[in-house]
Amino acid sequence: xxxxxxxxxxxxxxxxxxxxxxxxxxxxxxxxxxxxxxxxxxxxxxxxxxxxxxxxxxxxxxxxxxxxxxxxxxxxxxxxxxxxxxxxxxxxxxxxxxxxxxxxxxxxxxxxxxxxxxxxxxxxxxxxxxxxxxxxxxxxxxxxxxxxxxxxxxxxxxxxxxxxxxxxxxxxxxxxxxxxxxxxxxxxxxxxxxxxxxxxxxxxxxxxxxxxxxxxxxxxxxxxxxxxxxxxxxxxxxxxxxxxxxxxxxxxxxxxxxxxxxxxxxxxxxxxxxxxxxxxxxxxxxxxxxxxxxxxxxxxxxxxxxxxxxxxxxxxxxxxxxxxxxxxxxxxxxxxxxxxxxxxxxxxxxxxxxxxxxxxxxxxxxxxxxxxxxxxxxxxxxxxxxxxxxxxxxxxxxxxxxxxxxxxxxxxxxxxxxxxxxxxxxxxxxxxxxxxxxxxxxxxxxxxxxxxxxxxxxxxx
Numbered sequence: 001x002x003x004x005x006x007x008x009x010x011x012x013x014x015x016x017x018x019x020x021x022x023x024x025x026x027x028x029x030x031x032x033x034x035x036x037x038x039x040x041x042x043x044x045x046x047x048x049x050x051x052x053x054x055x056x057x058x059x060x061x062x063x064x065x066x067x068x069x070x071x072x073x074x075x076x077x078x079x080x081x082x083x084x085x086x087x088x089x090x091x092x093x094x095x096x097x098x099x100x101x102x103x104x105x106x107x108x109x110x111x112x113x114x115x116x117x118x119x120x121x122x123x124x125x126x127x128x129x130x131x132x133x134x135x136x137x138x139x140x141x142x143x144x145x146x147x148x149x150x151x152x153x154x155x156x157x158x159x160x161x162x163x164x165x166x167x168x169x170x171x172x173x174x175x176x177x178x179x180x181x182x183x184x185x186x187x188x189x190x191x192x193x194x195x196x197x198x199x200x201x202x203x204x205x206x207x208x209x210x211x212x213x214x215x216x217x218x219x220x221x222x223x224x225x226x227x228x229x230x231x232x233x234x235x236x237x238x239x240x241x242x243x244x245x246x247x248x249x250x251x252x253x254x255x256x257x258x259x260x261x262x263x264x265x266x267x268x269x270x271x272x273x274x275x276x277x278x279x280x281x282x283x284x285x286x287x288x289x290x291x292x293x294x295x296x297x298x299x300x301x302x303x304x305x306x307x308x309x310x311x312x313x314x315x316x317x318x319x320x321x322x323x324x325x326x327x328x329x330x331x332x333x334x335x336x337x338x339x340x341x342x343x344x345x346x347x348x349x350x351x352x353x354x355x356x357x358x359x360x361x362x363x364x365x366x367x368x369x370x371x372x373x374x375x376x377x378x379x380x381x382x383x384x385x386x387x388x389x390x391x392x393x394x395x396x397x398x399x400x401x402x403x404x405x406x407x408x409x410x411x412x413x414x415x416x417x418x419x420x421x422x423x424x425x426x427x428x429x430x431x432x433x434x435x436x437x438x439x440x441x442x443x444x445x446x447x448x449x450x451x452x453x454x455x456x457x458x459x460x461x
Contacts, residue, residue, distance in 0.1 A: 016030075017070075017071055017072035017075065018070075018072055019070075020070070020071040020072065022065075022071055023060060023061075023071045023075065025061060027071075028057055028060045028061055028075075029057075031056070031060070031075060031079070032053045032056060032057045035049075035052065035053050035056065035079070036049055036050075036053050039052070039053075045224060048086065052082055052083070052086055055082050056078055056079055056082050059078045059082070060074075060075050060078055063078070080285055083285045084281045084282060084285050087263070087264060087281045087284065087285065088262070088263035088264070088281065089263050089281060090263055090264065090265070090278065090279045090280055090281060091210075091212075091237060091238030091239075091262065091263045091264065091265035091279070093210075093265060093278070095121075095124050095125070095126060096126075096179075097126075097179045097180065098179075098180055098181075098209040098210065099172075099180075099181040099182075099183065099206055099207065099208045099209050099210075100117070100180065100181070100182050100183065100208060100209065100210050100211075100212060101183045101185065101199075101202070101203060101206060101208035101210070101211045101212070101234065102114055102182065102183065102184050102185060102211075102212055102214055102240070103185055103199055103211060103212070103213055103214065103230050103233075103234060103236070104187055104213055104214035104215060104230075105187045105188060105226065106136075106137060106186075106187035106188055107187070107216065108187060108214045108215055108216045108219075108242060109214055109216060109240075109242030109243060109268060110134075110184050110185065110187060110214045111132070111134070111140060111143050111144050111147065111184055112143075112147060112242070112268065112271075113214050113240050113242055113266070113268055113276075114130045114132075114144065114147075114182045114184040115130060115144065115147035115148050115150070115151045115153070115273050116151070116266070116268060116273050116274075116275065116276035117182055117240075117266060117276065118130050118148065118151055118153040118180070118182055119151035119152075119153060119273045119274065119276070120266070120276050120278070121179075121180045122151070122152070122153055126179040126180050127154070127177070127178050127179045127180070128153050128154065128178060128179065128180040128181075128182060129153065129154035129155070129156060129171075129175035129178035129180070129181055129182070130144060130148050130153060130154070130155050130156070130182050130184060131156045131157070131167070131168060131171030131172065131175065131181060131182070131183045131184065132144040132145070132155070132156070132157035132167070132171075132184050133157075133164040133165075133167045133168045133171070133183060133184060133185055133186065133202060134164070134184060134185065134186040134187075135161070135162055135163070135164050135167070135186065136186040136187075136188070137186060137187070140186070141157045141158075141159045142159075144157060144184060145157060147273060150272075150273050151273040154175055154178055156170075156171040156174050156175050157171070158170065164185070164186060164198060164201075164202060165198075165201045165202055165205055168183060168202050168205050168206050169205050171183070172205075172206060181206070183202065183206050183208065185198070185199050185202055186198065186199075196229065196230075196233045199230075199233060199234060200233050200234060203233075203234045208234075210237045210238065211234045211235055211236055211237055212236070212237065212238045212239065212240050212265055212266075213226075213227060213230050213231075213236045213238070213239050213240070213260065213262075214239075214240045214242060215227075215239055215240070215241055215242065216242055216243050217241050217242060217243045217244045218243065227239075227260045228260075230260075231260045231262075236260040236262050237262055238262050238263055238264065238265035239260070239262060239263070239264050239265060240264075240265055240266045240267075240268065241264060241266075241267050241268065241279075242268035243268060244267055244268060244269050263279075263281075264279040264281075264284075265278075265279060266278060266279060267279050267284075307336075325420075325423065325424045326388060326389050326390070326391065327380060327383065327387070327388040327389075327391045327416075327420055328385075328388040328389060330380075330419075330420050330423060331377070331380045331388065334373060334376065334377060372415075375408055375412055376412075376416045376419070378406045378407070378408060379402060379403075379406045379408055379412065379413055379416050380416070381406070382402050382405035382406035383402055387402075391417055391420055391421075394413075394417060399413045399414065399417075
């Protein structure tokens with residue numbers, strides 16, 4: 001995502017401010033130019049860019065840093081606050097019965113987003129249902145049905161019915177026992193009168209509590225007109241940004257938020273139904289600026305560990321903290337990591353690992369690391385239960401057998417065993433720690449990462 005260039009550029013500029021107690025106009029001008037360049041490259045509306053950069057410039061020149069705060073941290077705080085103000089608060093999504101209508105052009109990711117959102121609601125303890133009303137695009141019914149099956153949520157559609165309004169009405173009746181109804185509508189390659197008329201008719205029938213505009217992160221300046229048209233037709237209460245896992249620029253989504261006077265509701269970050277995040281402006285901007293996002297990381301870890309334990313009732317992750325860490329535990333932890341999403345996304349949430357450090361890694365670093373993890377998984381699949389429970393029993397002859405069985409070389413098997421040994425030693429340092437100790441450790445981690453946002457770090461509670 002080209003918006004990440006903003007974070008990279010800013011971090012490089014901020015590094016030049018280290019040691020300064022006050023800023024001159026030249027320093028501020030350089031920072032503002034970096035912001036303008038990156039946002040314009042990301043297809044953010046020019047007017048919005050100028051408003052943002054002018055606000056940052058005015059505050060940076062007129063406000064004095066609080067006592068004990070460096071000029072660098074003060075400017076970073078200003079940039080953070082102004083950018084959070086641009087993206088706005090997160091769209092309110094109450095965890096209660098409701099009907100949500102999805103709108104957007106063809107290819108924006110509505111159908112995938114519907115299933116992802118349904119999965120998200122199901123993990124919050126609600127019973128969702130997706131109603132597919134798209135009769136325009138061939139394959140829409142089959143795609144929606146398959147996605148909902150993967151998400152394990154209720155689905156309604158009628159491939160033999162040509163009237164989307166009838167499908168919407170019948171779908172609400174057929175799924176009346178569901179808590180949350182997500183109505184997926186048809187799109188077109190461009191804004192057309194019949195599309196607007198159709199979605200207005202569907203809206204009259206389903207009477208949604210919330211209408212969300214789904215936008216591909218790659219959308220550019222067309223976001224402005226598109227957002228205005230849909231907003232006038234059905235009233236947009238929030239934006240869903242899809243395909244943030246690629247090279248999309250993403251700036252059009254910020255323009256859409258500004259144009260509809262709404263906010264971002266969800267972020268689509270990958271291809272599976274689990275690749276969805278509830279948008280949190282503080283965490284989003286914090287990650288963008290290389291500060292991490294411990295809240296989102298904690299939620300991903302908790303969900304992944306719960307799903308991994310659910311898949312294997314005999315495995316209890318709390319055993320790890322009781323003094324025993326086996327290769328089976330390591331295997332389950334790697335399964336949980338896979339459930340958390342792409343490794344670069346996870347590392348980006350850790351203060352001190354995201355941002356600057358990630359920028360310095362080779363382009364293929366994440367691929368190499370994930371390949372190594374996959375090799376470890378294959379090797380562990382070739383081990384017996386006894387070997388997984390007691391790694392110390394794996395000697396030279398067993399290493400040779402495991403290498404042959406897994407198709408990996410003996411050196412990689414030894415690397416796995418060494419990695420387990422190191423993790424075991426590290427975990428022993430945490431045994432006996434109480435909640436207070438863990439909180440102090442997390443606080444220290446965040447400060448080492450350059451200061452967290454959202455109420456933590458040098459910017460005060």
